[in-house]
Amino acid sequence: MANFCEEMKNALQNNNLAAAAKLAKEHLENLDKVPLTIAVTGETGSGKSTFVNALRGLKNSDVETTMEPTEYLHPDYPNVKIWDLPGIGTTNFTADKYLETVAFKKFDFFIIVSDTRFRENDAKLAQKIQNLKKKFYFVRSKIDHNIIDEKRDKKEFNEEETLKLIRDDCIDGLEQLEIKSPKVFLVSGKDRNLFDFDALWKLLEKELPEHKREALLLAVTNISLDVINRKKEALNDKIQLYALASAMGAAVPIPGISITVDLAIIMKFVVECQKSLGLSAESLQSLSEATGVSMEELMAEIKSPLTGVKITTELVIGVLRGCISVGGLMAAEERARLGPIIGTLVPMSLSAFSTYLALRYLLKSLWEETYGTD
Ligand SMILES: Nc1nc2c(ncn2[C@@H]2O[C@H](COP(=O)(O)OP(=O)(O)OP(=O)(O)O)[C@@H](O)[C@H]2O)c(=O)[nH]1
Ligand SMILES: [Mg+2]
Numbered sequence: 001m002a003n004f005c006e007e008m009k010n011a012l013q014n015n016n017l018a019a020a021a022k023l024a025k026e027h028l029e030n031l032d033k034v035p036l037t038i039a040v041t042g043e044t045g046s047g048k049s050t051f052v053n054a055l056r057g058l059k060n061s062d063v064e065t066t067m068e069p070t071e072y073l074h075p076d077y078p079n080v081k082i083w084d085l086p087g088i089g090t091t092n093f094t095a096d097k098y099l100e101t102v103a104f105k106k107f108d109f110f111i112i113v114s115d116t117r118f119r120e121n122d123a124k125l126a127q128k129i130q131n132l133k134k135k136f137y138f139v140r141s142k143i144d145h146n147i148i149d150e151k152r153d154k155k156e157f158n159e160e161e162t163l164k165l166i167r168d169d170c171i172d173g174l175e176q177l178e179i180k181s182p183k184v185f186l187v188s189g190k191d192r193n194l195f196d197f198d199a200l201w202k203l204l205e206k207e208l209p210e211h212k213r214e215a216l217l218l219a220v221t222n223i224s225l226d227v228i229n230r231k232k233e234a235l236n237d238k239i240q241l242y243a244l245a246s247a248m249g250a251a252v253p254i255p256g257i258s259i260t261v262d263l264a265i266i267m268k269f270v271v272e273c274q275k276s277l278g279l280s281a282e283s284l285q286s287l288s289e290a291t292g293v294s295m296e297e298l299m300a301e302i303k304s305p306l307t308g309v310k311i312t313t314e315l316v317i318g319v320l321r322g323c324i325s326v327g328g329l330m331a332a333e334e335r336a337r338l339g340p341i342i343g344t345l346v347p348m349s350l351s352a353f354s355t356y357l358a359l360r361y362l363l364k365s366l367w368e369e370t371y372g373t374d
Contacts, residue, residue, distance in 0.1 A: 004023065004027055007023055008020055008023050008024070009226075009227060011023060012227040012278075013227055015275070015276070015278045015283050018286040018289065035079050035080075035081055036079060036080050036081065036108050036208055037081045037083065037106055037107050037108050038055075038080065038081065038082050038083065038107065038108065038109060038110075038111060038204075039083045039085055039102070039104070039107040039109070039110045039111070040052050040055075040082060040083065040084055040085060040110075040111045040113060041085045041087075041088065041102070041110055041111070041112055041113070041125065042087065042088070042112050042113035042114055042122060042139075043087050043088060043089050043113075043114060043115075043119065043121060043122070044065070044086075044087030044088075044089040045065075045087065045115070046087065046113045046114050046115045046141060047113055047115050047141035047142055047189050048066065048084055048085065048087065048113045049063035049064075049066055049084050050063050050141070050189030050190065051111075051113055051139060051141055051187065051189040052072060052082055052084040053189065054187070054189045054190075054191075054192045054197065055074070055082055055192075055201075056072055056074060056075060056082065057075055057076070057192075065086075066084055066085065066086045066087070067086055068086065069083055069084070069085050069086065069102050069103075070083065070084045071083050072084065080208075083102075083107065085102050086102075088121050088125065089121070094124075095121065095124035095125045095127070095128045096128060098125070099125070099128055099129070099132075104129070104132065104134075105132075107134065108134070108135075109134055109135040109136060109137070110125075110126075110129050110134065110135070110136040110137075111136070111137050111138075111139050112125060112126060112136055112137070112138050112139070113138075113139045113140075113141050114138070114139075114140055114141065114170075115140070115141045115142040115145075117169060117170060117173040118138060118140075118170060118173055118174050118177070120177060122138070122174075122177075123174060123177030123178065123179055126138075126174075126179050126182070127178070127179070135207075137183050137184075137185060137200065137203075138170065138174065138182055138183065138184040138185065139184075139185050139187055139200070140166060140167075140170050140184055140185070140186050140187070141187055141188070141189055142188065142189070143163070143166065143186045143187060143188050143194070143195050144188040144190055144191065144194065146162065146166060147159065147162065150162045163186055163195065166186060167184055167186060170182075170184045171184055183203075185197070185199060185200040187200065231276050231277060232277075232363070234276070235272070235273055235276060235277075235363055236360075236363065238269075238272075239269070239359045239360060239363065242265050242268070242269050242355070242359055243265075243355050243359060245262075245265055246261070246262035246265040246266075246355040261320070261355045261358050262355045263313055263316070263317075265355060265359075266316055266320075266355060266358055266359060266362065267311060267313060267316060269359050269362070269363075270306060270311050270316055270362055271311050273306075273362070273363055274306060274307070274311060279304070279306070279307045279308060280308070281308050281309060281310065284298055284299075284307070284308040295308070305318070305319060306319060306362070316362070319362065320358055320361070320362075
């Protein structure tokens, strides 16, 4: 994965979107070999270690209180790693701190175990996991105990009904704690042939590749956002220099708007932005070829009129007209912080200032209409 991240970063930094797409495709094909890491968590004594042993196919094994996160490889699926975590109650940590301490980032998904109704700690943990865009399932353990109790206490015992009552009670409780449509599985860690154990295992098997695909997507999104943010920063830094250069260039009035700007400089800058952000016709074409997504579909995704086309003066003027005047440019510039160079430039040259604002506006619109607001 580390290697993949580096290569992906390089490909994106060099605007080689085709190479990036190829890397992602290869990575997906290696999916089966990619480790999948499951965390088993929940309150102290809820039956986590017993459940982990059952997942590993071990029977009647003794467990002791878990003090440190412990990793086990699944005997049939060596790429599946199961982590037995200490109970959140043993740590006195908040859900945030707990997740940090157990190094949550390395987990692909979480199983939250409880031997009663789920408690506030469980729900808090689930919410934090959800915020991290990771998945979680609830396991209600020690169902064998409930069945024995019910058999003893009730004259007319019906297992199906008892299980339904427990499941509904757990789901209700979690929904009251603001967890939407929780998935709850009833198990006995002492016998994996009983209750929902098999259903949970089948679901895990089915969802494993999907989880990985999502993890990959998230990784790529993070890498690209990181790379693109840096590029945006670099472009932002250049704006002052471009505007400074414009102070020596010829300012032309934009027809229909009451501002004069250095169009030659603006053109140069927009072409550079397009290239640097991987939005030129050429880079989009190679992305389309590498991914099999048509140019039309790509263009529909990216809404800026400055994307994937040849930059012409008409086009740039058209976009600038959209903001009507220097006032419009100023309004478009929400966080107008003038750099030191531009600050001194304003009294010297109004057109350089307008050019500066125009450049900021163009970068912003190209940026936001492609990658969303930040
Ligand atoms: N009958 C029955 N007993 C269970 C089940 N799961 C766990 N136990 C028992 O409950 C006790 C606690 O189980 P553990 O698996 O150690 O619980 P844990 O969540 O790992 O506990 P900590 O590591 O201390 O947080 C043990 O005595 C287990 O034998 C179950 O499904 N059925
Ligand atoms: Mg334990």
